[in-house]
Amino acid sequence: MHELSITQNILNIVGDYAGRAVAQKVTVIHLVVGELTGFVDDSIQFYFDMLSPGTMAEGARLEIQRIPAEVRCRSCGAIFALEGYKWTCPLCGEVGGDVQRGREFRIDSIEVVQGADLTPGREP
Amino acid sequence: MKVSVVQGILSANDQLAAQNRDQLDQLGICVVNVMASPGSGKTSLILRTLDQLAGRMRVAVIEGDIASTVDADKVATRGVPVVQINTGGQCHLDAPMLRNALAQLPLDQLDLIFVENVGNLICPVDFRLGEDVNVVIASVPEGDDKPYKYPGIFLAVDAVVINKVDLLPYVHFDVAAFRRLVTGMNPGLQILEVSCETGQGIAEWVAWIVEQREKRRRP
Ligand SMILES: Nc1nc2c(ncn2[C@@H]2O[C@H](COP(=O)(O)OP(=O)(O)OP(=O)(O)O)[C@@H](O)[C@H]2O)c(=O)[nH]1
Ligand SMILES: [Mg+2]
Ligand SMILES: [Zn+2]
Numbered sequence: 001m002h003e004l005s006i007t008q009n010i011l012n013i014v015g016d017y018a019g020r021a022v023a024q025k026v027t028v029i030h031l032v033v034g035e036l037t038g039f040v041d042d043s044i045q046f047y048f049d050m051l052s053p054g055t056m057a058e059g060a061r062l063e064i065q066r067i068p069a070e071v072r073c074r075s076c077g078a079i080f081a082l083e084g085y086k087w088t089c090p091l092c093g094e095v096g097g098d099v100q101r102g103r104e105f106r107i108d109s110i111e112v113v114q115g116a117d118l119t120p121g122r123e124p
Numbered sequence: 125m126k127v128s129v130v131q132g133i134l135s136a137n138d139q140l141a142a143q144n145r146d147q148l149d150q151l152g153i154c155v156v157n158v159m160a161s162p163g164s165g166k167t168s169l170i171l172r173t174l175d176q177l178a179g180r181m182r183v184a185v186i187e188g189d190i191a192s193t194v195d196a197d198k199v200a201t202r203g204v205p206v207v208q209i210n211t212g213g214q215c216h217l218d219a220p221m222l223r224n225a226l227a228q229l230p231l232d233q234l235d236l237i238f239v240e241n242v243g244n245l246i247c248p249v250d251f252r253l254g255e256d257v258n259v260v261i262a263s264v265p266e267g268d269d270k271p272y273k274y275p276g277i278f279l280a281v282d283a284v285v286i287n288k289v290d291l292l293p294y295v296h297f298d299v300a301a302f303r304r305l306v307t308g309m310n311p312g313l314q315i316l317e318v319s320c321e322t323g324q325g326i327a328e329w330v331a332w333i334v335e336q337r338e339k340r341r342r343p
Contacts, residue, residue, distance in 0.1 A: 002214060002215055002216055002247050002250075002251075005214075005218075006133060006134075009133050009134070009136060010133055012136075013129060013131050013133065014129075016131075017127050017129050017131075018127070020127075021125065021127045023125075023127075036275055036276050036279070037250060037276065038246035038247055038249060038250055038276060039250075069275070074308075074311075082275070086272055087271075087272070087275075087305060087308060087309060094308070095304050095305055095308040096304075096305065096307065096308015096309050096311070097308065097309075099279060103276075103279075105132070105133055105134070105250070106129070106132055106133060107129040107131070107133060108128070108129065109126050109127060109128045109129055110126070110127050110129060111125065111126050111127075112125055112126075112127055113125075114125060
């Protein structure tokens with residue numbers, strides 16, 4: 001499993017962006033993970049729970065959007081989901097195709113709460 | 125407040141891989157990353173290749189393993205420089221590990237480096253090292269359905285080596301269907317059929333490797 005080092009990378013990047021946004025706390029992390037990558041949601045969550053305490057992302061919710069793999073037939077141009085079709089175009093029977101979606105692996109965005117004392121005019 | 129993030133999760137590794145690549149380009153060294161399941165014949169293929177290239181090219185080997193030095197010990201019997209990386213449980217090599225290994229090799233005296241990645245069809249795919257050529261070995265006893273189960277690796281490589289073809293009479297493996305599938309997935313792919321047991325196809329594989337190295341030779 002390599003989700004340990006991956007999750008550490010995610011926390012580093014999140015901390016970096018949260019710091020630049022003068023955030024006090026990160027509430028949500030939106031991840032995009034394609035089905036063709038080797039990354040497993042549950043392991044990312046497991047390591048996140050282990051590594052996040054004490055960071056700005058402590059208690060944040062991980063929102064993982066899984067992108068199903070989609071392939072474009074090189075013969076007829078049909079776009080079909082890989083799931084179930086075993087790389088065979090359902091329209092013309094051609095084997096293979098160009099991957100359109102499913103190789104994503106990125107942090108799309110984070111949601112943060114900014115430090116109250118740093119936001120002028122918003123003190124209670 | 126929502127903050128969009130543009131940095132890739134693997135960007136730290138990718139950057140270091142690019143640095144490795146620059147260094148190797150300057151030295152004119154071609155690095156071949158060999159990936160496969162455990163026991164598919166990575167070490168056997170590297171040993172066969174070393175025998176064929178002896179006296180023709182200056183080769184070194186980097187052996188990645190979760191533990192033990194048995195593969196590195198075998199390679200060392202061929203009299204080439206070899207570095208063992210024990211990943212300590214990690215399922216793949218990464219760019220920092222390659223960097224450490226390169227520092228232990230006589231780089232100004234090399235043309236080609238083989239990297240035996242950790243035996244695994246999933247994890248090594250996402251971690252660039254700074255390699256020039258990516259190869260996956262699919263061995264006959266594993267069955268011909270691996271591209272369906274592990275598409276990521278077949279999409280990422282430059283060549284697929286079908287190893288253990290000496291076992292084709294005993295094991296069901298439809299070579300024609302396998303070729304059609306992986307070519308459909310990745311049209312630029314080179315497919316080589318070999319047996320590290322009998323030596324069949326090894327000359328063609330070595331010729332392909334020599335060609336890859338020539339393409340990347342320092343001008
Ligand atoms: N019949 C046959 N056996 C082979 C062939 N190539 C390798 N083997 C055998 O397969 C076994 C594993 O080979 P290795 O080269 O150690 O495989 P590996 O991929 O390096 O294995 P790990 O490093 O443990 O993941 C050994 O017993 C080899 O002798 C082949 O072409 N035909
Ligand atoms: Mg081995
Ligand atoms: Zn079609």
